[in-house]
Amino acid sequence: MKHRVSLNKPGGERWTGIDVPAGRTILETALSEGIDYPHGCRSGNCGGCKSHLILGEVEMSPYSPFALTEEERGRDLILACRSVPWSDCTVQPVEADEEAVHASRRLDCRVAGIDRATHDIRILSLEIESGGPFDFTAGQYAALAFEDLPPRDFSMASAPGAARLEFHIRLVAGGQVTRYVLGSLRIGDRVSVNGPMGTAHYRKGHRGPILLVAGGSGLAPIKSIAESALAGGAGQDMFLYYGARAERDVYLEDHFAALATRHPNLHIVTVLSEPDAPTPRRTGWLVDALTADFDDLDGFKAYLAGPPAMVESCTESLLSLGLARRDCHADPFYTEAEKESDGSGRGTA
Ligand code: FES
Numbered sequence: 001m002k003h004r005v006s007l008n009k010p011g012g013e014r015w016t017g018i019d020v021p022a023g024r025t026i027l028e029t030a031l032s033e034g035i036d037y038p039h040g041c042r043s044g045n046c047g048g049c050k051s052h053l054i055l056g057e058v059e060m061s062p063y064s065p066f067a068l069t070e071e072e073r074g075r076d077l078i079l080a081c082r083s084v085p086w087s088d089c090t091v092q093p094v095e096a097d098e099e100a101v102h103a104s105r106r107l108d109c110r111v112a113g114i115d116r117a118t119h120d121i122r123i124l125s126l127e128i129e130s131g132g133p134f135d136f137t138a139g140q141y142a143a144l145a146f147e148d149l150p151p152r153d154f155s156m157a158s159a160p161g162a163a164r165l166e167f168h169i170r171l172v173a174g175g176q177v178t179r180y181v182l183g184s185l186r187i188g189d190r191v192s193v194n195g196p197m198g199t200a201h202y203r204k205g206h207r208g209p210i211l212l213v214a215g216g217s218g219l220a221p222i223k224s225i226a227e228s229a230l231a232g233g234a235g236q237d238m239f240l241y242y243g244a245r246a247e248r249d250v251y252l253e254d255h256f257a258a259l260a261t262r263h264p265n266l267h268i269v270t271v272l273s274e275p276d277a278p279t280p281r282r283t284g285w286l287v288d289a290l291t292a293d294f295d296d297l298d299g300f301k302a303y304l305a306g307p308p309a310m311v312e313s314c315t316e317s318l319l320s321l322g323l324a325r326r327d328c329h330a331d332p333f334y335t336e337a338e339k340e341s342d343g344s345g346r347g348t349a
Contacts, residue, residue, distance in 0.1 A: 003085040007035070008054065008092035016026070018081070020085050026051075027080040028057070040103065042081045044068075047101045049080040058088030064104070098246025100137035100201045107131035107193040112164055114185060117251035120171040121217050122182055123157070125164045126191055136160055137301060138202040138228035139221045139331065142195025144166045146185060150178045151194065155305065155331065157220035161229040163195065170217040200303060202228055208299040211323075212240040212261035213314050215286060219252065221331055225303050226256075230263045238266045239293075243286035245274045269293070274332060287313045290321075297323040308332035 002019040009015045016036045020029040025048050030037040040048025044063030053076045060082045068079050080091065094101070112124035128134060136142075138159055143151040144167065152175075158166035169181045190233055210229065214222040219242060226240060244250045250270060260266040271282045271289045280287055287310070302318050304311045311332040318328060 003056075004088045005029075005056075005085055006088075006090040007037070008090065010038075010095040011094050012092065023084060026083050026089075026091060027086065029184070030080070037080060039081060039103075043072055043084045044079055045103065047103075048200065050101055051080050051083075051094060051180075052076060052092045053083075054092055057086040058083035058089060059086055060084075061097050067104075068322045093119070100199070100265040102135040102137070102140075102196055103311040104195065104197075105131050105134050105193075109136055109165065109191045109193050111147070111185060111187050111189045111191060114181075114187065117168065118249050120182070120250060121170050121249075124167045124169055124181065124185075126167070126193065127164055128193075129190075131193075133176055134165065134196070136196035136201075138224040139305075139329070140196040140198040140201050141203070141331075142193045142197065145192045145194070146177060146180055146189070149177050149180055151192075153197070154219075155198075155221035156196070157223045157226070159224050166220075168217040168220040169278055198331065199226075200305065200329040202303070203301060203329075204229065204232055204234070206301040206327070207236060208301060210234070210238040211290075211294075211300050211302040211318070212238065213243075213286065213290070213306075213318075214240070215243040215310040216249070216333075218304075218306025218311075218333055221258075221305045222303060223252065226259065226266065230259065230266065235265055236313060238263075240266065240268045241286055241290060242268070242270045243306070244270065244272055246272055246276045247275070247279065247281075248276075253326075256318060285313075286310060287317050290314060291317050294321055297321045301327045301329075303329045305331040306333060340344065 001022040009014040018029050018033055025229035027037055027039055031252040045067050047067040058078055063079050063082045102160050107128050107132045110127050112127040115123040117123050137242055141153050141155040143153050154167040157168050169178055171182050172178045202285045212222045213245050256268050260268055271286050273282050273285055297318055302315055302323055311330050315328055
């Protein structure tokens with residue numbers, strides 16, 4: 001007894017077909033026939049063989065929820081390495097550009113640097129001691145655990161492959177973890193890092209202009225995306241809009257100015273919402289600066305990160321300016337208190 005499984009290429013184009021014998025998985029049959037089907041662990045742990053089940057039925061043997069979440073399973077995504085067909089099927093690997101597929105890791109790290117970025121933001125550098133390599137896509141985040149405090153999610157600010165992991169930690173009112181980081185954490189302390197996670201990550205296949213929108217420590221994932229894109233040779237226009245309250249809240253300005261000097265396609269606009277002194281900078285809300293500067297965002301790709309109210313208002317405006325919803329990748333930074341009140345988002349407290 002065999003089932004015919006049609007394989008599409010990640011973009012949807014017909015690829016080939018295989019006859020999968022009873023009890024065998026789609027992946028093992030494809031590989032045994034010399035087909036270069038995307039995969040990693042072959043044991044349901046890495047998500048490297050994640051695929052769309054377009055037609056038919058499969059039975060999946062146990063797998064890690066890190067490799068395939070319940071929500072993904074509900075969208076008819078499967079792991080080819082765990083899937084035995086029960087009927088003729090059509091499957092299609094997810095596009096590398098569409099989903100970030102990385103093994104979930106639990107890393108033991110040591111604090112290598114704690115730098116003051118602003119009065120309430122610290123730049124934390126971590127050296128991986130064990131559990132690596134840590135593969136992620138720019139824009140993703142991880143759960144950091146300090147001492148015996150509960151883990152909290154923070155975005156990687158370093159580009160993938162950098163020697164150290166960088167995180168930007170902002171003091172959150174009433175947040176015990178951020179208070180600990182700003183007050184008690186020392187060089188050499190151990191930190192456990194669990195990840196990567198998140199879908200608001202860089203899509204390198206996009207060739208049109210890129211709009212990067214960051215508020216406060218939302219600059220972290222945006223920095224990772226900008227550095228990763230530029231290092232990868234992205235030559236299209238890239239507009240980085242950074243919103244801060246006042247002059248004392250602006251950070252890494254020299255770093256970004258140097259990046260823009262090396263890459264003239266990077267354009268940076270800083271907007272202060274509550275300047276406490278006369279300033280030559282743009283002032284007002286970030287959303288107003290965006291709507292003043294752009295009138296048609298068709299063909300753009302936008303990445304947004306920062307306080308939920310800012311991310312939501314900017315997202316709404318960008319969509320009204322013609323940005324396609326599929327081209328809008330937003331990462332609102334909910335505090336633990338906000339998560340408790342609305343049950344969504346990720347924490348920064
Ligand atoms: S190959 Fe790793 S989950 Fe299938």
